[in-house]
Amino acid sequence: MGKITGFLEYERETEPYAPVEDRIKEYKEFTVPLSEEKLKNQGARCMDCGIPFCHSGCPLGNLIPDFNDAVYKGKWQKASEILHATNNFPEFTGRLCPAPCEEACVLGINEDPVTIENIEKNIAERAFENGWIQPNPPKERTGKTVAVIGSGPAGLAAAQQLNRAGHLVTVFERDEKPGGLLRYGIPDFKMEKHVIDRRLAVMEEEGIVFTTNTSIGKDIAAEKLKADFDAVVLCTGATVRRxxxxxxxxxxxxxxxxxxxxxxxxxxxxxxxxxxxxxxxxxxxxxxxxxxxxxxxxxxxxxxxxxxxxxxxxxxxxxxxxxxxxxxxxxxxxxxxxxxxxxxxxxxxxxxxxxxxxxxxxxxxxxxxxxxxxxxxxxxxxxxxxxxxxxxxxxxxxxxxxGFTGSEPVLAEQLGIQLDERTNMKASENNYATNVKGVFAAGDSRRGQSLIVWAISEGRQAAYYVDEYLMGSSNLPLKGEGDLPRI
Ligand SMILES: Cc1cc2nc3c(=O)[nH]c(=O)nc-3n(C[C@H](O)[C@H](O)[C@H](O)COP(=O)(O)OP(=O)(O)OC[C@H]3O[C@@H](n4cnc5c(N)ncnc54)[C@H](O)[C@@H]3O)c2cc1C
Known part of the structure; x- marks a missing residue:
């Protein structure tokens, strides 16, 4: 832990917003960045609690006290490595997450909690600015192929994890560009879309193939896709509107x-x-x-x-x-x-x-x-x-x-997948497998309408079980088991 008295010395401070009369003239993001010194002070507020409840508050199990400490010490690259060990896309969650970690922060019992989400965004932004986010393709390929259907945060996380495990991953998306609700639901004033594009560019360089304008079940029959790939991951969201x-x-x-x-x-x-x-x-x-x-x-x-x-x-x-x-x-x-x-x-x-x-x-x-x-x-x-x-x-x-009432029926019908009582794809949290061998489900399509952080978490977890199904065992991390570098 960096500064023992940090939480006593510094007040919580988050990025202020541009004035309403200015920001409503356009669709751009409107937060005003904090200085480096202020961000370090915010990191110093973390108490490095014996039991960091923020870990369990975060569906990804992010290693929050570790990256807060690195930020306090100005070790931004280390902070980025720690953050990326458990979260594929902190630039999304750092902007959009309602931050259940902050509600679980121990400091929040009687003070304002640590500004975990804002610190996360700043780590991710520095990592991109400094070129620390580089394509990291697998050293060897397994020869196995995986189709991920849907390119929202669940599909993107599953694809990146499975590609890291060496499988050849194709993401099928019916919209013209990948991103799911990140691109076509959430407005630019909450997240500008170049934030998605720069991450997609890295993923493409890593070897992931994106096939857009392709609706599975319509343009390609789901059975054909299943026959053509060794495994299929359904990340199609909960898109049926109430x-x-x-x-x-x-x-x-x-x-x-x-x-x-x-x-x-x-x-x-x-x-x-x-x-x-x-x-x-x-x-x-x-x-x-x-x-x-x-x-x-x-x-x-x-x-x-x-x-x-x-x-x-x-x-x-x-x-x-x-x-x-x-x-x-x-x-x-x-x-x-x-x-x-x-x-x-x-x-x-x-x-x-x-x-x-x-x-x-x-x-x-x-x-x-x-x-x-x-x-x-x-x-x-x-x-x-x-x-x-x-x-x-x-x-x-x-x-x-x-809100949304569940997932669209077409893929379940074509593949014979059982739905749960809320018309989501039925797949257990223990292995993300549906009743159809080789077909897995993750994100809103499995858990119902939820959050980006849950979608990323589900995509990562599902990837582990798909890898295990294909190879007999997996070295991919499960929740909170990031490959944590020591600082
Ligand atoms: C307007 C709005 C604002 C939101 N704001 C927030 C927020 O601020 N913070 C937050 O944490 N959460 C927010 N959410 C919730 C969050 O966006 C979702 O929980 C998350 O995107 C789910 O991710 P997913 O990958 O499971 O599904 P989605 O993001 O829904 O992606 C599913 C993808 O599958 C594609 N697809 C579906 N069927 C097919 C098919 N047959 N063939 C090919 N492609 C297919 C879809 O086109 C889509 O791109 C918001 C949701 C909405 C609607």
């Missing part, structure tokens, strides 16, 4: 968030031709759903110069404090305010949308809501409308950000 089947949901202007956000990301990437443009400009926008997707719709609508942006969440307003029944070091359900929320949205909780209202031409012009409350009946919470709270809102664009 609907809101109420009166008026077919009106023009009621739009799924995952039609709106990918279109805008493509627009930012230079695409100009769309079958039908979906724009928030000059409209009263209501975003239904209070999660990450809803928040991204808010930031995007504001940048598109919506007339107003309102957000509904069906759950009650959580406290900013950790709830008593979710004590440290668990992940607490508390009120989270994202950078997009700070940009000018009217947020409402305990609201249920009852009906969309249209004009005579079938265009959305408003919606009707009621307030709701969760009432405990026979030991179970049920949602009840509060009488007399019906309200009509002006709205020309309603964005449905209601």
């Amino acid at each position: 609907k809101l089947p109420i009166k008026g949901s077919d009106l023009k202007g009621v739009v799924q968030a995952m039609d709106f956000l990918p279109q805008n990301n493509r627009r930012v990437d230079g695409c100009t031709e769309f079958d039908e443009e979906i724009l928030a400009s000059d409209k009263n926008v209501i975003v239904i759903g209070g999660g990450d997707t809803g928040s991204d719709c808010i930031g995007t609508s504001i940048r598109q110069k919506a007339k107003s942006v309102t957000n509904f969440e069906i759950m009650g307003k959580a406290s900013t404090e950790r709830p008593e029944n979710q004590p440290w070091p668990y992940w607490p359900m508390r009120l989270r305010t994202s950078s997009s929320h700070q940009e000018g949205v009217d947020r409402h909780w305990s609201i249920s949308t009852k009906e969309f209202v249209g004009d005579k031409d079938g265009n959305l012009k408003g919606l009707i809501t009621t307030e709701v409350e969760w009432v405990k009946e026979n030991g179970k919470f049920t949602l009840k409308e509060v009488p007399g709270t019906e309200k009509q809102w002006d709205c020309e664009l309603a964005l449905l950000a209601l």
